[in-house]
Amino acid sequence: MKPAEASLPSDTEVLVKRSFAAPAKLVWRAYMEPDLMRRWCSGQPGWSMPVCEMDMRVGGRYRWRWRSDENGQEFGFMGEVLEVVLHARIVHTQIFDPGDLGVSMGGEPSIVTVTFQEAGGITNVATSIKYASKADRDAAFSTGMTDGMETSYKLLDDVLAEG
Amino acid sequence: MHMTQLDQAFAALADPTRRGIVVHLARGEASVSELVGRFSLTQPTISSHLKVLESAGLISRRKEAQLRPCKLVPERLKAVTDWLEQVQEIWEGNYKRLDVLLAELKRHEKQERKK
Numbered sequence: 001m002k003p004a005e006a007s008l009p010s011d012t013e014v015l016v017k018r019s020f021a022a023p024a025k026l027v028w029r030a031y032m033e034p035d036l037m038r039r040w041c042s043g044q045p046g047w048s049m050p051v052c053e054m055d056m057r058v059g060g061r062y063r064w065r066w067r068s069d070e071n072g073q074e075f076g077f078m079g080e081v082l083e084v085v086l087h088a089r090i091v092h093t094q095i096f097d098p099g100d101l102g103v104s105m106g107g108e109p110s111i112v113t114v115t116f117q118e119a120g121g122i123t124n125v126a127t128s129i130k131y132a133s134k135a136d137r138d139a140a141f142s143t144g145m146t147d148g149m150e151t152s153y154k155l156l157d158d159v160l161a162e163g
Numbered sequence: 164m165h166m167t168q169l170d171q172a173f174a175a176l177a178d179p180t181r182r183g184i185v186v187h188l189a190r191g192e193a194s195v196s197e198l199v200g201r202f203s204l205t206q207p208t209i210s211s212h213l214k215v216l217e218s219a220g221l222i223s224r225r226k227e228a229q230l231r232p233c234k235l236v237p238e239r240l241k242a243v244t245d246w247l248e249q250v251q252e253i254w255e256g257n258y259k260r261l262d263v264l265l266a267e268l269k270r271h272e273k274q275e276r277k278k
Contacts (some may be wrong), residue, residue, distance in 0.1 A: 001262065004254050018258050022265035026272070030264055040260035 012134055016127045019120070024087045024118035027125060029113065032056045046070060056081055056090065065099070074099035079109060089115045092131070108132030172243045175219035180204070181212050185235065188222060194230040 004018040020027050030036045038052040043066050050066035058081055065076035076097040083091035093109040111130045116123055175181055180202060187193060187201060198209050213233060216222045220239045224231045 001258075004258055016254065020258075020262065022269055026265055026268045027261075029268065030261055036268075037266060040264050041257055042260070043257065045256070106191055 009128075012131045012136075014129045014131075016129075018125055020123045020125060021121070023121060024116045024123045026087075027123045028087045029115055031116075041125060042066070050074075051076065056092075057083065058082065058084055062092065065097070079112075082111070087116060087118075089113070108136055110136065171219040172239060175215050175221055176243065178212070178215075181216055184209075184212060184216065184233075185221060185240065188233060188235040192225075192232040192234045194232045196230070196275055198233070 001019050001021060004016055006108075009015050030040060032054070034052045034054045037054065038049050041052075041064070042049045046069050047066045048069060049064065050067050051063055052066075054062040056061075056062065060081045061078065062081070063076065063078040065074055067074045076099060077094050078097055079093035079095055081092045082092065091111065091113045094112045095109045108131075110132060113128045113130070115126045117126075120134065165166075180256060183202060184198060187198065195209055195213065196214075199272050202209065205210065210232055213222065213224070216233075217224060222233050223236055224233050
């Protein structure tokens with residue numbers, strides 16, 4: 001599968017797309033079941049995911065926390081589920097929990113929308129992160145380890161493609 | 164590099180014309196008038212783009228020469244690309260583990276069906 005592709009559709013939004021060689025209902029499970037989620041969403045090498053609590057029903061809450069093996073530093077995300085369309089779409093709020101990293105990503109929750117679209121056994125997953133403000137998005141960019149950041153490597157692709 | 168400088172560099176590179184200028188300068192120094200010719204934009208427009216690139220530290224301009232040719236600052240661009248690569252690794256690292264997990268779930272399903 002091609003590597004994740006990120007773009008900045010607006011000042012406050014980040015969109016990441018990736019395809020997976022599996023039916024949508026399996027990809028869905030990997031996103032919804034904490035035991036599965038924990039296996040792939042553990043972050044970069046040297047980090048573990050000690051907390052992965054998820055109640056992915058409308059009104060339910062989730063809490064994810066990562067810990068550095070090296071120095072025990074922690075950070076995380078938490079939020080509330082706003083919308084669930086089985087095997088197709090989940091919308092939730094997301095608040096950055098800086099733990100002891102000592103960084104801020106703005107106080108307002110962002111809105112994360114993940115859509116799953118299956119075609120011929122391949123599932124296209126699109127993750128949109130909508131920040132409360134441009135300042136919040138920029139703060140997310142500078143944090144270094146978070147969901148908001150994977151985004152702008154597209155800039156590099158563009159620079160290289162044009163060269 | 165300090166994060167605010169990195170932010171500034173990202174903001175500067177978010178514009179397609181400025182990325183074009185960076186790519187052009189990757190081949191060597193160029194004067195404002197050369198860039199004006201290359202991009203079919205007015206001189207004030209090119210100059211304002213150059214100002215943004217210069218304050219983000221992505222280019223430098225020789226003061227002594229009359230044409231003040233522009234030059235890429237490769238270290239700064241490398242800091243940006245290094246950071247982007249690191250970010251991509253984190254994201255793609257997760258997704259690769261998801262690929263493995265999904266393959267496993269698919270095998271399980273097949274076995275269940277056989278039973």
